[in-house]
Amino acid sequence: MSTTSSVASPSLLRGVPVVPGVRYAPAIRASRLPQIDLPTGDIAEADRPAEAGRFAAAATAVADRLRARAAHATGAASEVLAATATLAQDRAWLGAADKRIAAGTPAVRAVTEAVDQFVELFTQIGGLMAERVTDLRDIRDRVIAELSGLPEPGVPLPDVPSILCAEDLAPADTAGLDPQLVVGLVTTLGGPTSHTAIIARQLGIPCVVAVSGLDSVAAGAMVLLDGTAGTLTVDPDPSQAAAAVAAAQRDALAARQWTGPGATADGHAVAILANVQDGAAARTARETPAEGVGLFRTELCFLNRDTEPTVDEQATIYGEVLEAFNTAKVVVRTLDAGSDKPLKFAGHPEEANPALGVRGIRIATGNPALLEHQLEAIAAAAKATGSRPWVMAPMIATAAEAKAFADQARTHGLTAGVMIEVPAAALLADRILEHVDFLSIGTNDLAQYTMAADRMSAELAALTDPWQPAVLTLVALAARAGAAAGKPVGVCGEAAADPLLAAVLVGLGVTSLSMAPAAISAVGARIAQVTLQQCRAAAEAVLLTATAAEAREAALTALA
DSSP states (O other): OOOOOSOOSOEEEEOEEEEOOEEEEEEEEOBOOOOOOOOOSOOOGGGHHHHHHHHHHHHHHHHHHHHHHHHHOOHHHHHHHHHHHHHHTOHHHHHHHHHHHHTTOOHHHHHHHHHHHHHHHHHHHOHHHHHHHHHHHHHHHHHHHHHHTOOOOBOOOOSSOEEEEESOOOHHHHHTOOTTTEEEEEESSOOTTSHHHHHHHHHTOOEEESOTTGGGOOTTOEEEEETTTTEEEESOOHHHHHHHHHHHHHHHHHHHTOOOOOBOTTOOBOEEEEEESSHHHHHHHHTTTOOEEEEEEOGGGTTTOSSOOOHHHHHHHHHHHHHHTTTSEEEEEOOOOBTTBOOTTTTOOOOSSGGGSSOGGGHHHHOHHHHHHHHHHHHHHHHHHTOOOEEEESSOOSHHHHHHHHHHHHTTTOEEEEEEOSHHHHHTHHHHTTTOSEEEEOHHHHHHHHHTOOTTOSTTTTTTOTTOHHHHHHHHHHHHHHHHHTOOEEEOSGGGGOHHHHHHHHHHTOOEEEEOGGGHHHHHHHHHTSOHHHHHHHHHHHHTOSSHHHHHHHHHHHTO
16 A cells, blocks of 8 residues: 655645544545446347346346345444435336437446436435435446446455545445444545434544545545544644544543443433434444433334335334333334435325425324324334333424324323424424423434535535534523423434533533434543533533534533
8 A cells, every 4th residue: 555645744624523533544545436438339229128137137236235235234324225225226217227228328328327317306406315416326336337347336445444535425335334444534525414424423433524625635645534623634743643543542441431321520410322223223232331212213114115014013123122221211213204215105295305395204194004003013012022112203393293293102102202303393392392291302404404504415514513503502492491391302413422512412401412322432421521510601602602613612612
């Protein structure tokens, strides 16, 4: 591996910090599909059926590999891989390619033209549909590689621990990272709540996104990645880099020694919980000091299916998570599909702006049995495991929606709450709390909707930063409403995984923090080092700022 760099002297690149941690290692780059000259002639009519068969076999092979990887992954990685496999066999773009092949276009050119057609369409639609552009281009390259007999593009397997630098990463590549060999992640594109960021948190890999100038970093260059400050230093002084890593390792050691339960230095209790998506993830979380599950995402058993899973099938899946934490708190989120996670069997209409369309609890309007069956399954799993799970609905916007959900959940003997992801729900949290037993703030979507910025957009990553004072002001409103009603208010969005921001959230009045299991020890240790008064002082200082950068700086000063 080369140890030279195109950057002659130390240079500092800045981006949006996503996962804290400091790493010093050589840079590697994701491999791309080599430039292929597209065939210009047409295929003879007699050869077109064979060419169509070759294309179908290539697309199926790519989808099958993605599904196989999904089956061996857990949590967010499994969900992302399954969703990408579904896109690989989406009838719309496959049909567009088939139509071109039937007209005589060679398969490689047909794939390129069909994908270009849908990339343009998704880009025009914008919102979360634009996020699928990266996925679709990744599928295009994999299918073309299969058709051309070339190696599948993606992340190389480094010989030594390395820091991966890329313009962007397809979810399928991020989901397959080995955290022992890819020890840091830096991208030009992506936002703090993109698939790349979420999986990096799950793996515990320091990550910075939306970094300008990353193309100047050559493969093999020694780089210092600071996932807390959001910087990448190219060709730093080796001794200074080693000192920075050593300091971070000392902090990490202190975090690993934290055993819970969650509390500030002066004894104020703050429940530290895990976000999970299946039984395997729950069992992994059980090995951490997590006191329970603050977000059990239930989408995994619904995605990539042609029919709704039965009540018994769902109960079995839910039971695995409840069994792993059967004496602890488990908060189950009802189906949060729609938008970028469509269900084949739910009759989703085509929507101009799916992020603002029929998603979350809104799906139950046209599919009331879907929610009823899920609540039946959760209740059955609770009975079978002797557990008492809480259940919450996503995308609640009004007090009437909250009441309707709570009434239905309670008929099954379940403790009912709702997600605060829509600014309207945060503003009317006091009225919503008249009907439910708890609130859980999803900061990913709350930031997106508060700032009117697609959370997957690299260009808007600074707006969807959870440190935005407008977002934290809404968090404060919901937390105050909870305190006034004597009911718990947690945070289960990715903001809870930031140790510094977690302390601010405690100061705002949040009673529990739920995050990827890899972040639990660092957050718990940080909370244990500060008093409740320090957290409150930091929260007050943050709410007086005007930008995310100012908010971070105010918190660092208050908690120093």
